Amino acid sequence: MSVYFIQAECGGPIKIGATSHLKERLSSLSRQSSGQKLRVLGTMKGHIPEERQVHRRFSHLRGWGEWFEPADDLLSFIDEHATPWDGKAEAPALPIKIWMDPHVLTACQCVANLRGLTVGEYISEAIRDIAHRESREEIRRDERENQTSAKGQVIGW
Numbered sequence: 001m002s003v004y005f006i007q008a009e010c011g012g013p014i015k016i017g018a019t020s021h022l023k024e025r026l027s028s029l030s031r032q033s034s035g036q037k038l039r040v041l042g043t044m045k046g047h048i049p050e051e052r053q054v055h056r057r058f059s060h061l062r063g064w065g066e067w068f069e070p071a072d073d074l075l076s077f078i079d080e081h082a083t084p085w086d087g088k089a090e091a092p093a094l095p096i097k098i099w100m101d102p103h104v105l106t107a108c109q110c111v112a113n114l115r116g117l118t119v120g121e122y123i124s125e126a127i128r129d130i131a132h133r134e135s136r137e138e139i140r141r142d143e144r145e146n147q148t149s150a151k152g153q154v155i156g157w
Contacts, residue, residue, distance in 0.1 A: 003051045004085070005041040005078050008033065013067040014041065014074060016058070018051035019128075022085065028125060031116050042082025048135055056139075066132075098123075 004022055006015040006029060019025040022043065030038050044050070055062070057077070061069040068074055100108070105119075112122035 001047045002043040003046040003054060003082075004043045005082055006038050007041055007070065008036040009039050010036065011070065012036075013063050014070050014078075015067050016051065016054050017066050018046065018048055023087070024121070024124075028117070028121060040085040040087075042078050043085050044082045048131070052135060052139060 001018055001020045002022065003016065003018050004025070006017070006026065007013070015029065017025065022040065026038060026040060054077075055066070058068050058074050061071050061074055063069055108119050108122055112119045115122065117125070
């Protein structure tokens with residue numbers, strides 16, 4: 001898995017995410033980008049926790065979701081910590097079989113068709129979104145716990 005930095009070729013916000021399959025993720029984001037060509041600025045080794053650290057470090061630049069303003073400090077961070085992506089696919093995705101209610105499958109097929117995705121791509125995206133949502137909820141819980149425990153601490157003598 002790696003943390004990635006993606007930006008439209010014409011500039012604009014930078015997406016900071018994590019994936020094991022960057023080639024697939026770039027393809028999926030490209031379909032959602034209204035025809036803008038996207039480029040990978042770089043990648044760095046890491047998983048969801050490292051992605052969260054980068055998100056927190058640049059929270060002052062957050063636009064929406066995982067998109068951040070391309071300020072000098074973020075661009076410098078990418079130059080220093082990320083390596084260029086060679087465009088090759090990572091380890092192939094493992095095939096899995098899941099049972100799905102036929103009505104849910106039909107709904108997934110409809111949504112996938114509307115978005116120009118295969119059902120597998122749509123379900124993978126949905127699972128990633130759920131994982132990121134749970135990660136954000138976990139971050140919020142941690143922040144609330146830290147604030148609560150900080151209030152209960154006695155500082156000094």
